[in-house]
Amino acid sequence: MKKKSIFRQMTVPMMTVICVLAAIILIVFITAYEEDIYSRNRDISNLLAGEIAVFMDGAYGINEGLAENPSILTMETDIQTPILAQCVKRNTYLEQIYI
Numbered sequence: 001m002k003k004k005s006i007f008r009q010m011t012v013p014m015m016t017v018i019c020v021l022a023a024i025i026l027i028v029f030i031t032a033y034e035e036d037i038y039s040r041n042r043d044i045s046n047l048l049a050g051e052i053a054v055f056m057d058g059a060y061g062i063n064e065g066l067a068e069n070p071s072i073l074t075m076e077t078d079i080q081t082p083i084l085a086q087c088v089k090r091n092t093y094l095e096q097i098y099i
Contacts, residue, residue, distance in 0.1 A: 062087065062091060062094065066084070066087060069083065071083055072084075
């Protein structure tokens with residue numbers, strides 16, 4: 001019966017240990033990276049939601065100001081048109097005001 005060398009006897013167990021450790025390290029890094037991605041997405045979403053809320057509040061504020069303007073409430077086109085045109089000129093991003 002032929003005897004195996006110590007190197008051959010230790011190769012399989014050492015490779016198994018190395019593979020198991022590599023798999024554990026890989027799983028830990030993937031889990032941490034995934035949590036980091038979710039955290040960044042959550043932060044960016046909250047930031048965008050805040051910016052959109054500020055924009056919408058501004059747009060609603062402009063419309064509320066126009067709705068409370070006595071010149072607009074007269075419902076006379078000759079008086080309303082210059083006011084609305086000036087509002088559109090100052091706020092080109094507003095699409096709900098149409099003259």
